Amino acid sequence: MTTFDEEMMKRALREAADDFAISDGAVESILDEARNAATSDESPPIRAFIRRNGPVRSTILAAAACVVLLAVAVPLFNSEGTAKKNVPTAIKFAALPRVGTHGGSGAVIAGTGESSLSGQVAAAGTSLSVPVGKTVQKANATSLDGSLRVEEVGTIQLSVGARHFQSALTQLTDFATTDGGFVASTQSHTGTKASHSYSTGTIILQVPERNFTMLVDQIRHAGDATSVATSATDVTGQYVDLQARISALQLSRTQYLKIMTRTNSIGGILSVQNQLNTIQSQIEQLQAQLNLLNSETTYATLTVALSEAGHPVIAPTHPRTGVDKAWHDSLHGFAAGVEWLIRIAGPLLFALLLLGALLVLGRGTWRATERRRGGIR
Amino acid sequence: MSDALDVDELRTWLEDGYASSVRTAYLILGNRPDAEDAVQESFLRAWKFRDSLATSSSFKPWLYRVVVNTCNSKLRKEIPHRNRRRPDDDVDDVAMIEDPIGRVTLSYDVISALKDLPAHLRIVVVLRYYADLSERDIAIVIGRQPGTVKSRLNEARRRLALHPALQSEAPSPINVRKEKRS
Numbered sequence: 386m387t388t389f390d391e392e393m394m395k396r397a398l399r400e401a402a403d404d405f406a407i408s409d410g411a412v413e414s415i416l417d418e419a420r421n422a423a424t425s426d427e428s429p430p431i432r433a434f435i436r437r438n439g440p441v442r443s444t445i446l447a448a449a450a451c452v453v454l455l456a457v458a459v460p461l462f463n464s465e466g467t468a469k470k471n472v473p474t475a476i477k478f479a480a481l482p483r484v485g486t487h488g489g490s491g492a493v494i495a496g497t498g499e500s501s502l503s504g505q506v507a508a509a510g511t512s513l514s515v516p517v518g519k520t521v522q523k524a525n526a527t528s529l530d531g532s533l534r535v536e537e538v539g540t541i542q543l544s545v546g547a548r549h550f551q552s553a554l555t556q557l558t559d560f561a562t563t564d565g566g567f568v569a570s571t572q573s574h575t576g577t578k579a580s581h582s583y584s585t586g587t588i589i590l591q592v593p594e595r596n597f598t599m600l601v602d603q604i605r606h607a608g609d610a611t612s613v614a615t616s617a618t619d620v621t622g623q624y625v626d627l628q629a630r631i632s633a634l635q636l637s638r639t640q641y642l643k644i645m646t647r648t649n650s651i652g653g654i655l656s657v658q659n660q661l662n663t664i665q666s667q668i669e670q671l672q673a674q675l676n677l678l679n680s681e682t683t684y685a686t687l688t689v690a691l692s693e694a695g696h697p698v699i700a701p702t703h704p705r706t707g708v709d710k711a712w713h714d715s716l717h718g719f720a721a722g723v724e725w726l727i728r729i730a731g732p733l734l735f736a737l738l739l740l741g742a743l744l745v746l747g748r749g750t751w752r753a754t755e756r757r758r759g760g761i762r
Numbered sequence: 763m764s765d766a767l768d769v770d771e772l773r774t775w776l777e778d779g780y781a782s783s784v785r786t787a788y789l790i791l792g793n794r795p796d797a798e799d800a801v802q803e804s805f806l807r808a809w810k811f812r813d814s815l816a817t818s819s820s821f822k823p824w825l826y827r828v829v830v831n832t833c834n835s836k837l838r839k840e841i842p843h844r845n846r847r848r849p850d851d852d853v854d855d856v857a858m859i860e861d862p863i864g865r866v867t868l869s870y871d872v873i874s875a876l877k878d879l880p881a882h883l884r885i886v887v888v889l890r891y892y893a894d895l896s897e898r899d900i901a902i903v904i905g906r907q908p909g910t911v912k913s914r915l916n917e918a919r920r921r922l923a924l925h926p927a928l929q930s931e932a933p934s935p936i937n938v939r940k941e942k943r944s
């Protein structure tokens with residue numbers, strides 16, 4: 386294996402360099418150039434101001450990092466902040482009175498309603514244990530105020546007497562129609578058990594928001610309501626956000642239309658037209674979302690699970706306890722963690738890429754400046 | 763008045779460092795005119811921005827840094843557009859000199875091998891073995907970490923050891939070591 390003799394290399398280089406004779410007058414030539422250059426302006430010593438490890442450079446880097454973090458964090462938190470706020474108004478009935486004439490054993494009423502409200506939802510976030518009738522009145526009293534957009538959700542399980550399924554179904558349909566609503570869908574099933582036929586089914590009703598609680602009250606009295614659950618979701622923020630974005634885009638569209646009237650070149654017109662198409666598309670998308678939200682907050686949807694006595698449509702759910710509950714909570718927590726990781730992966734990656742690009746750009750600029758200035762530290 | 767004083771300072775710089783700088787540039791660039799141009803430009807730049815010297819730890823690495831950067835600039839922008847192996851290159855003329863004791867032949871072989879190195883390796887070799895800078899000072903000069911300098915020096919040594927010009931029977935940095943070992 387060959388090795389390298391450093392001393393020999395030094396000697397060889399020195400000898401090669403010694404063959405280079407210094408030109409006479411080279412030093413004087415440089416001095417003359419320097420004297421001429423002395424009369425020219427000197428640029429400000431930027432490098433002295435922004436030194437490699439100086440505080441100014443650190444401050445600039447820190448500020449850039451803060452800007453990047455803010456650029457990522459603000460949209461992230463905004464998107465979380467504008468999410469729907471669930472306002473549950475679940476009402477549990479510990480001992481429901483047996484109402485109605487059919488002597489049924491129980492009923493489930495499931496309703497999802499969205500309404501335009503002007504007041505506060507008094508029962509929001511609370512769980513009440515009150516008689517059915519009082520519950521409905523409570524919800525009704527707190528549902529009207531024009532400044533709020535709230536989706537109401539409720540479920541009713543209703544049991545009617547034997548062979549009264551069809552008449553109950555007709556009655557529910559009449560309730561909806563009378564209250565200014567309609568039947569969105571129905572499902573029914575007929576079965577036989579011990580030489581005895583029975584029917585069960587589900588009916589989804591939609592009524593104007595103002596009549597939602599009245600409908601719940603009517604249905605509750607049409608049979609034996611074993612459970613009623615309602616909830617309200619405040620979508621006011623989402624609604625206002627959509628309106629604001631549409632307004633801003635409409636303003637932009639107006640500005641672009643003005644620009645288009647002043648543009649003469651074909652390229653300019655095409656460019657403005659392209660922008661207008663984009664804005665128009667965005668406006669239509671947002672308008673569709675707004676219309677949907679508006680529709681949802683105008684009509685409340687109520688799902689009624691109807692059954693004859695002794696044949697419940699929805700099997701009662703047993704609350705999880707002990708190891709079973711812990712296991713499911715654990716699974717849920719794991720899934721939530723994975724969801725969170727996936728959710729932040731995008732913004733985090735974007736932030737890292739942006740920071741990397743800034744660093745590369747800054748380093749490139751710095752090195753270019755160095756080269757221009759002759760590598761002076 | 764102050765300019766006159768500064769020019770006197772430049773004269774001092776030139777007296778102290780012109781010869782070593784121009785020879786370093788010559789070894790890096792491989793020809794005389796480019797070396798003289800680069801060093802003249804370097805000294806003028808250094809003198810122009812002499813105020814920043816106050817923040818520098820050492821004059822010698824600082825000046826070499828200016829020279830090396832100017833040489834790098836020439837290697838990137840000017841010299842690639844010319845034929846670097848022109849017949850009038852000074853280093854090639856070295857071989858034509860009568861050389862009874864083999865001194866010039868050795869220098870020629872070394873320079874020839876050096877010219878075949880990539881610029882970034884050639885620079886560290888010249889700074890280490892001609893300018894006699896430490897690895898730490900070379901790191902300052904080329905604006906890299908000392909580890910990078912060490913790595914480049916190792917790579918340069920490896921390539922030089924394998925270069926055909928330094929594999930002959932004549933004395934060379936490689937053959938001398940082989941003889942010593944045997």
